[in-house]
Amino acid sequence: MATLNVVAPGPIAMADFKGKVDPDWCPGCGDFGVLAAVQKALVELQIPNHRVATVSGIGCSSNFPGFINTYGMHTLHGRALPVASGLKLANHGLTVLVTGGDGDGFGIGCGHFVHAMRRNINMTYLVLDNQIYGLTTGQTSPTSRIGMKTKSNPYGNEDTPVNPLTLALSAGATFVARGFSGDQKHLTELIKQAIQHKGFSFLDVFSPCVTYNKDNTFQWFRPRVKKLEDNAEYDATNWVAAVEKATVWGDEIPIGKFYENTGVPTLEETEPVLEAGPLIDRELYIAPDVAKKFVEELM
Amino acid sequence: MSETFAIGIGGAAGQGVATPGDIFAMIFSRRGLHLNAYNAYQSIIRGGHTFLTIRTGVEQVECMGDGIDLLIPLNQDTMDRHLRLLTAGGACIYNEDTIKPGAVADGVQLCPLPVSKMADITRNKVAQNTLALGAALSMMGVGFQSLESVIAGQFGRKGEAVVKENVDLARTGYEYATANFKPFARPLPMTEKRYAVLSGNTAMAMGGAAAGVKFYCAYPMSPSTGVLHWMAGHGRKAGIMVRQMEDEIGVINMAIGAAHAGVRAMCATSGGGFALMTEGLGLSAMAEIPVVAINCQRAGPSTGVPTKTEQGDLWQALGAAFGDFPRVIAAPLNIGDCFTLMAEIFNVTDLFQCPGIVLCDLLLSEGRLSVDPKVLNFKPAIDRGELITTNGDLNHEEYLRYKFTESGVSPRAIPGLPGYTHTVASDEHEENGVLISDEYTNAGKRRAMMDKRMRKVAGIEAMVPPPVLEGPKDADVTLIGWGSTDGTIREARTRLAEQGITANQLQIRWLVPLHGDAILKILRTAKHTIIVENNYSGQFARYLRSETSFVANGHIRKYDGEPFMPHHIVEGVHQQLAGSTSLSVPTHEVMV
Numbered sequence: 001m002a003t004l005n006v007v008a009p010g011p012i013a014m015a016d017f018k019g020k021v022d023p024d025w026c027p028g029c030g031d032f033g034v035l036a037a038v039q040k041a042l043v044e045l046q047i048p049n050h051r052v053a054t055v056s057g058i059g060c061s062s063n064f065p066g067f068i069n070t071y072g073m074h075t076l077h078g079r080a081l082p083v084a085s086g087l088k089l090a091n092h093g094l095t096v097l098v099t100g101g102d103g104d105g106f107g108i109g110c111g112h113f114v115h116a117m118r119r120n121i122n123m124t125y126l127v128l129d130n131q132i133y134g135l136t137t138g139q140t141s142p143t144s145r146i147g148m149k150t151k152s153n154p155y156g157n158e159d160t161p162v163n164p165l166t167l168a169l170s171a172g173a174t175f176v177a178r179g180f181s182g183d184q185k186h187l188t189e190l191i192k193q194a195i196q197h198k199g200f201s202f203l204d205v206f207s208p209c210v211t212y213n214k215d216n217t218f219q220w221f222r223p224r225v226k227k228l229e230d231n232a233e234y235d236a237t238n239w240v241a242a243v244e245k246a247t248v249w250g251d252e253i254p255i256g257k258f259y260e261n262t263g264v265p266t267l268e269e270t271e272p273v274l275e276a277g278p279l280i281d282r283e284l285y286i287a288p289d290v291a292k293k294f295v296e297e298l299m
Numbered sequence: 300m301s302e303t304f305a306i307g308i309g310g311a312a313g314q315g316v317a318t319p320g321d322i323f324a325m326i327f328s329r330r331g332l333h334l335n336a337y338n339a340y341q342s343i344i345r346g347g348h349t350f351l352t353i354r355t356g357v358e359q360v361e362c363m364g365d366g367i368d369l370l371i372p373l374n375q376d377t378m379d380r381h382l383r384l385l386t387a388g389g390a391c392i393y394n395e396d397t398i399k400p401g402a403v404a405d406g407v408q409l410c411p412l413p414v415s416k417m418a419d420i421t422r423n424k425v426a427q428n429t430l431a432l433g434a435a436l437s438m439m440g441v442g443f444q445s446l447e448s449v450i451a452g453q454f455g456r457k458g459e460a461v462v463k464e465n466v467d468l469a470r471t472g473y474e475y476a477t478a479n480f481k482p483f484a485r486p487l488p489m490t491e492k493r494y495a496v497l498s499g500n501t502a503m504a505m506g507g508a509a510a511g512v513k514f515y516c517a518y519p520m521s522p523s524t525g526v527l528h529w530m531a532g533h534g535r536k537a538g539i540m541v542r543q544m545e546d547e548i549g550v551i552n553m554a555i556g557a558a559h560a561g562v563r564a565m566c567a568t569s570g571g572g573f574a575l576m577t578e579g580l581g582l583s584a585m586a587e588i589p590v591v592a593i594n595c596q597r598a599g600p601s602t603g604v605p606t607k608t609e610q611g612d613l614w615q616a617l618g619a620a621f622g623d624f625p626r627v628i629a630a631p632l633n634i635g636d637c638f639t640l641m642a643e644i645f646n647v648t649d650l651f652q653c654p655g656i657v658l659c660d661l662l663l664s665e666g667r668l669s670v671d672p673k674v675l676n677f678k679p680a681i682d683r684g685e686l687i688t689t690n691g692d693l694n695h696e697e698y699l700r701y702k703f704t705e706s707g708v709s710p711r712a713i714p715g716l717p718g719y720t721h722t723v724a725s726d727e728h729e730e731n732g733v734l735i736s737d738e739y740t741n742a743g744k745r746r747a748m749m750d751k752r753m754r755k756v757a758g759i760e761a762m763v764p765p766p767v768l769e770g771p772k773d774a775d776v777t778l779i780g781w782g783s784t785d786g787t788i789r790e791a792r793t794r795l796a797e798q799g800i801t802a803n804q805l806q807i808r809w810l811v812p813l814h815g816d817a818i819l820k821i822l823r824t825a826k827h828t829i830i831v832e833n834n835y836s837g838q839f840a841r842y843l844r845s846e847t848s849f850v851a852n853g854h855i856r857k858y859d860g861e862p863f864m865p866h867h868i869v870e871g872v873h874q875q876l877a878g879s880t881s882l883s884v885p886t887h888e889v890m891v
Contacts, residue, residue: 020722020733050717055556058725065722066734071714072722073559074734075552076582082549086556086564087714089540090514094560094715115545273540280561280713284511284681286537291677294505294533298495299328299672 019067030207033181041191055084057104061128064099078109081116092268096123106142117171122266124201130209138212165246168202175201176259228256303356310373313345315425327355331490335360336667361786394427433472440486499637499663500525506641509677514557514564516542522661523595526567547572551579561713567593581620586723589648593657595664607860608661610833625755628811630658630782634668642679650684651755662862687712699730707754765817770803777825781807791868815847853881861887
């Protein structure tokens with residue numbers, strides 16, 4: 001199967017990534033900022049839209065693929081990572097972005113989240129983390145703080161929130177970062193680094209829900225977020241330091257690149273089956289001499 | 300069916316039932332004989348009771364049959380359970396040091412081996428197995444040469460010393476039997492034919508590889524794990540990516556991702572794993588991404604009886620995933636068909652961009668059969684359907700992934716092509732993939748898209764052939780079965796014919812589409828219809844009634860975990876033709 005890489009004439013511009021419809025997120029939603037940052041990062045990296053696949057689960061932020069002009073897949077709640085992994089492994093020439101929310105990724109999809117990181121497939125996972133279930137009209141999410149009152153916990157959440165960063169670090173993610181939808185420039189830079197990282201990149205993005213989360217608002221985050229890049233001494237290759245930094249939460253909340261390990265080969269690099277190129281370009285029939293041996297084994 | 304010869308080898312798990320089984324199978328196959336093997340075992344790695352039946356003959360051996368000619372019990376338990384089933388002309392070879400025989404029928408030969416005098420049993424714990432193997436082949440009239448070469452192949456990896464030890468033991472057993480036991484009445488025949496011997500799991504894996512599968516993923520689950528094992532062992536040579544996933548939800552979704560990229564993707568599991576896959580099958584249908592899931596049925600519900608067979612997942616497959624959507628479901632008829640079916644079902648799912656389900660079961664998955672190597676055709680017809688794989692012209696009309704067409708099939712562009720970017724969606728969508736489920740919801744659009752998808756059903760029905768009646772048209776009884784019961788029902792018909800009852804057979808291979816009209820046309824003129832199935836509630840009988848209003852005269856059902864043997868069906872037919880019942884539930888005589 002031949003896939004021609006004819007590139008449309010002219011430099012790649014923001015307009016190339018404009019989706020068929022405008023987002024239907026609530027006015028002021030943090031997700032607008034993340035969408036713009038992703039589009040900007042792809043333009044700055046000059047990746048043509050037809051070489052990008054955007055895969056999501058279900059939820060407000062998971063409507064993302066419909067709002068960006070790439071090859072999109074809107075899948076099942078919590079299942080974006082296995083779908084994206086299959087897509088990437090079958091055509092590893094594509095740039096694969098996975099988008100979703102905290103409920104999708106750390107709740108129903110948490111099992112896949114942990115295992116996807118173990119595999120170190122070269123793709124980028126952006127969680128638009130608003131610490132609430134939005135599309136189902138405001139229930140507690142895995143990242144909701146203890147005591148937070150929601151429709152499903154009117155007396156306050158009792159479960160310890162998931163720390164996505166320490167979880168990712170312990171599961172073996174080779175790129176772990178956190179961004180804030182309220183800081184476009186910084187977020188765009190992080191997304192670019194995540195896409196360029198060879199391996200599984202995890203990027204947790206504070207993307208406030210303006211309708212249902214009255215605790216973790218733009219105003220709440222703004223004075224607290226501190227960029228790791230402003231700290232010249234912070235070493236993002238130090239895993240232990242990254243774990244320590246990832247547990248800091250309160251008056252100061254670090255954002256930026258916590259950890260990157262460029263020394264781990266990707267699954268695509270270590271898998272011998274892919275040495276001959278992407279699976280989609282292979283001959284359908286198995287070579288006759290190989291097939292003959294398969295049958296002879298049984299005789 | 301011509302003469303067959305059946306061997307039963309039983310013992311505790313870990314006692315080495317498998318190796319002599321493999322050696323017998325290899326010798327039969329090299330003599331140009333057909334064989335059928337079924338291993339009754341437990342979900343246990345050591346201990347318990349396992350019983351392997353290998354039946355051989357010059358012609359195709361369609362099932363495990365009704366009895367054994369030679370019993371090799373490796374422990375007392377096996378002797379106690381099975382000896383009483385031997386009939387005149389049969390023989391039992393056993394270790395007289397550790398096993399005591401019970402009462403036997405007239406004409407059954409007891410063949411005790413003084414194992415401790417024949418071998419150093421302190422060193423070789425499985426010496427009795429090899430001695431019995433040698434003795435058996437002597438009594439079956441097989442030259443020692445052929446045993447020697449098979450042993451060399453079997454133990455070659457363990458080094459020359461091990462080969463020599465086993466050859467010497469086998470010779471000791473062989474010579475002892477020649478001197479002390481009476482040979483079987485008919486020596487094992489020989490032909491010039493050569494067959495491949497394989498399990499249904501291997502056949503489905505190879506069938507998938509032949510059909511162009513490039514991506515296989517799975518989570519281990521008995522009795523489907525053999526498909527994963529073949530794929531894992533051969534994937535690199537075949538150019539197939541094989542992944543073990545964290546669970547079956549991950550499996551089906553990963554397969555869908557790979558399929559969307561443009562390759563044929565497949566996965567296999569059993570009932571419990573299939574239950575986890577069902578939401579994903581709905582995604583395959585909604586996003587119109589073809590994928591094939593194999594369900595190797597075992598006795599359920601819940602964890603059920605993991606090592607036993609059943610045809611109990613039909614309604615699960617029929618109802619897998621919520622909502623209405625086109626799907627295909629097929630049940631292979633035998634192990635050779637496990638191979639052949641794969642390319643056929645992939646062609647249907649690719650042409651109609653829908654999920655395909657293969658309903659296999661433990662009997663075929665883990666049973667072994669001799670198959671003419673011509674059946675294992677690695678160049679089957681492959682039709683990938685309407686795929687856009689080259690862009691050619693950037694100035695085409697706006698690409699609509701879910702374009703309304705007369706057939707309901709919309710050309711599928713492969714991700715990566717310039718000019719065809721689009722989103723495939725799990726939510727209901729418009730022709731261009733834009734979601735309509737939220738603020739764009741529109742009853743007319745929803746209906747139009749449902750109609751488009753469901754139009755594919757007519758195309759699938761036209762492509763998949765209806766079942767055909769086998770046997771005399773005016774038979775006394777018509778036996779209706781589906782999937783793996785095919786060979787057993789056929790042998791039962793032969794037995795019935797010998798007893799003066801003519802029987803024909805309607806065996807269902809494609810469950811969806813069913814072709815109800817064609818079935819009704821066949822059954823309307825049948826004299827007495829009996830549905831045979833390996834489950835409690837008559838799942839196929841209920842399905843047939845729901846699709847056609849047809850109610851059979853009677854039923855033969857079995858749900859004890861073991862497959863049908865021909866006499867179960869024969870006796871059921873007698874009961875029912877005599878009018879004593881319309882539901883026969885045969886008892887499985889041997890406690891396995």
